[in-house]
Amino acid sequence: MKYKASSAFSLLFVTSMLLVPSTQVLAQKASRTANVPPSADLTYAISAVQKGLSLNGNASLQWRADDGRYSIASETRASIVGKILESKSEGRIDSNGLVPQTSVEKRFRKEATTTTFDRDANVIRFSASDQTYPIKGGEQDRNSVIWQLATIARSTPAKFKSGSTVSAFVAGQKNAEAWSFKVGKAENIKTGIGDMSAVKVSKVAGTDKDQKIDLWLAPSQNWYPVRIRFSEPDGDFIEQTISKITTP
Template sequence: MLKPISVCLVILALSAPCKTIFAQTNEATARQAFKLPPGAELQYSIKAKQSGLPLSGSATVKWQIADQKYNIITETHAMLVGKILDASSHGNIDEYGLAPDKFVEKRFRKPATTTSFERDSKTLRFSASTETYVLKGGEQDRTSATWQLIAIARAAGEAFKTGTEWKMLVAGRRDADPWTFKVLGQENIKTPMGEMLAIHVSKAPPADSKDQQLDLWLAPGLEWYPVRLKFSDADGDYVDQVLESVKK
């Protein structure tokens, strides 16, 4: 079965004691200048290897902003199986950028999970676990994180250069973890829309982790939208998405 495909799906296997310590000591994300891209619907083709088997499919990402609010809806389909993932993130836009209220994920043959950013009580909660975190500003979920990174890159301009690192706290289905995105350099990416110059950014797992690695290629000439995303597992399995079309 194809593994669910979205920037929100990197799961870090931390022990319960470590998560409890982090929940009590997580630091506020540093404020960064940001410039959100215009709303769009992005269509991707997918090629993957899962448990040694080649697979293909498609994904649609709807990015919407209006009246200081945002909404992101992702749907992923696999050949012969159908829809294998629904994921959504919605919330407001504040001084940090995206400020999620709810992150909902529905995986193939599994119940939906909800991650709630309760702004009034400044508490991050999960329907799939009893973990809680104090909201201090700048926290993202695994769907909004890509778009927050895009907004930071658009504002940073030439400062978003090779070797720089960009950090944020990212919540998943059961817990939250610090993510570090590192800029690796420029590459030309072939897509059905033509060859595009893109900035390669990588979110690698910790050295002692078997977590997925996430690579993104952001295209400055196309509003910094991700023209390619790749999720790589330690066992050699991967999911590779390439942009097919953009509707603004």
């Protein structure tokens, strides 16, 4: 399934995934106690090319993890048009990491949509469609999945090696699908808070028509996502790079 660039912002804020060998799945335990990133407020600078037009903007994200619960609240603004996305994910934290309960997205000039992980009925439901999927363990939404990757890196660093592959069943606004991520090498990147080393993780595209997603997690910054890039087959892209990190 191809996600358009207009929906790509949500993936940044846009993780129960566990890093294991490629023959295994993400729902397996990484450690006895998941080591989630500490709470923080993150600000990102955005640069993009959409239909040949260069755009800039910013995004703010509030990540909270405390007392067995987590929440992710984000807001994205683009030059000229203003706020284009609000999103929120919340749920529990267990030994495997994040366990989403609800995910809400409000996009520019559209009604808000809610994805619900009904743990009593073991079903994923969508306000924007009649589609449902069974909950088998390890499912994520597009907001939580990146933070689950960071949790994996912190909980089992010895397994977070270049060449490793992880997979998860990820729910969007109307449906869900299996995603795979490949862990790459550490790279030196430039950010608004200085140069830093960050491990590149890329979503594996099923076909050459799928959107490509690359993200960089910085070990020196609690494995926060410090850069993420969404690339379309037609050359359009959106890149978000950290400009400020504040711990509450």
